[in-house]
Amino acid sequence: MADDRTPETRAQRELRQFVARLARLGLAILALVCVGAVALSLTEEVSLWVGLLHALDIVATTGAYPPKHEIGVEIVRVLLTLLGVGTLFYALVAVTELLVAGHVADMLAARRMQKMIDATTDHFIICGYGRVGRQVARDLRGAGARYVVIDADPANREVAAGIGVRFIEAEPSDDRALRQAGIERARAVIACVDSDAENVFITLTARELSPDIAIVARASQEDSERKLIRAGATRVISPYxxxxxxxxxxxxxxxxxxxxxxxxxxxxxxxxxxxxxxxxxxxxxxxxxxxxxxxxxxxxxxxxxxxxxxxxxxxxxxxxxxxxxxxxxxxxxxxxxxxxxxxxx
Incomplete structure (x- = not known):
């Protein structure tokens, strides 16, 4: 569920839905042409092949074949025209909706960001981009260190994008997010979200994925310090x-x-x-x-x-x-x- 909130995953889900919608539209047009071909071959008293050509001509609105002025033929032509043009117009609307919604752009931007992260080594992973996380990022940037931020808040993603921060919009405790951040190549993980329970989950996940990595965790309560140490944190800091x-x-x-x-x-x-x-x-x-x-x-x-x-x-x-x-x-x-x-x- 956490992954569904990332821009790339949302874009991929929307793209899959769009492809499925186009597939259904394609099947509907194919069925319409086949039914139209049979109907025209019967009403015009022509072969099935000629009926198929006439049905394609009507659905595509090309007008390559002259119409026959017979009531049965005209009824079939009207139905094919309405249904064919309506289906094609619906397909055009679906394509326009996909482009206007910007999901493709989000997916391309997320892929560019992931390529930048994949090229980053010996970096720090900051889990949480609140007040503490932003201060950590400022200090690391001042020291010339490379870092990747993981946070599930879209508002923090906008802030990070404004200053060019490598950012992954996901839950920091998620295995996939930490792998995307390159935990196997990272120098340390800094767990600084507002929730002590979430910091414990982040520490457990990071320690499982990378047994030797240094983990610095934030704790608000004294009881949480002991839990974080047991979870695998190298150092525990209590800001208060x-x-x-x-x-x-x-x-x-x-x-x-x-x-x-x-x-x-x-x-x-x-x-x-x-x-x-x-x-x-x-x-x-x-x-x-x-x-x-x-x-x-x-x-x-x-x-x-x-x-x-x-x-x-x-x-x-x-x-x-x-x-x-x-x-x-x-x-x-x-x-x-x-x-x-x-x-x-």
Whole structure:
């Protein structure tokens, strides 16, 4: 049922219906000519072959044979003309309807899109093109990565077509849609539809089709995170939970300007050395503890990768540190102002 909503499938269904309609019209015209040939051969008292020629002449309205002015013949001619012209006109209307409806154009456009997708390799498959999916697409496009979007909403297809996104209008959890998106050639699948249940189905389907592919899934509820992991997701992201944690951290520690989760047990942060904090005047070797100081942006400008342990820190300097949550919490406290530290305690 999900496939019936795609433009290509709709166009193919309409085309099959059109061909079946033409076949029925062809049989109707053949039956009309055969009945007309028998009727004319009897009323005109000619052979069946001549009656067939006259019937074809009347149905095609060519007028190659002169009519006989006999009541029986004229009745047959009138019936053949009405039925023949009506049938041919109906066939013309059916052809016009097919072209005007645009189904052929939709099918050709879908085939062109599929050829582009078939030529794409080492790409990402974005399942869902809502607010999260569009942001993922923008970030991937900014990084120069190739991606294919699967979404069942026709409105999202129009938005994607406006910016040239490779788009498949189908349910993201459908096997056929993921195969059309080239899951066997893809680098990763990103399940970011609004429904956690749908993300679980997407994860199960993708893992079944490609056992080794990386799957990043979105979860709105904590219970869904465990289900997605069991379903085969490589990483699970909770936008609401992550944004809440980030907002709380930035509120509690204004000196932290950016956080990146490197792995489950490590994170990287940019921390500003604030005036009056305990870290002012200390060296890199004094403050790093169990963390790694991977970079320093002095207040005077420039950037120092892997600064020397004897480098003294001053107000306004920004350090880039990586470590476990415990060691990073220590650094955050070390570079917090006295008022902020007191408030947090």
């Amino acid at each position: 939970k992550a944004s809440g944690v980030e907002m709380a951290r930035l509120a509690l520690h204004p000196q932290v300007s950016g956080v990146l989760d490197v792995a489950a047990e490590y994170r990287m942060e940019e921390i500003t050395v604030t005036a009056g904090c305990a870290g002012v005047g200390q060296t890199i070797g004094d403050i790093r503890g169990g963390s790694y100081i991977v970079g320093l942006r002095p207040a005077a400008g420039g950037f120092e990768p892997q600064p020397a342990p004897e480098t003294v820190l001053g107000p306004g300097d920004v350090i880039m540190a990586m470590g476990t949550p415990r060691t990073m919490d220590r650094l955050e406290t070390l570079f917090a102002t006295t008022s902020t530290t007191g408030a947090s305690l």
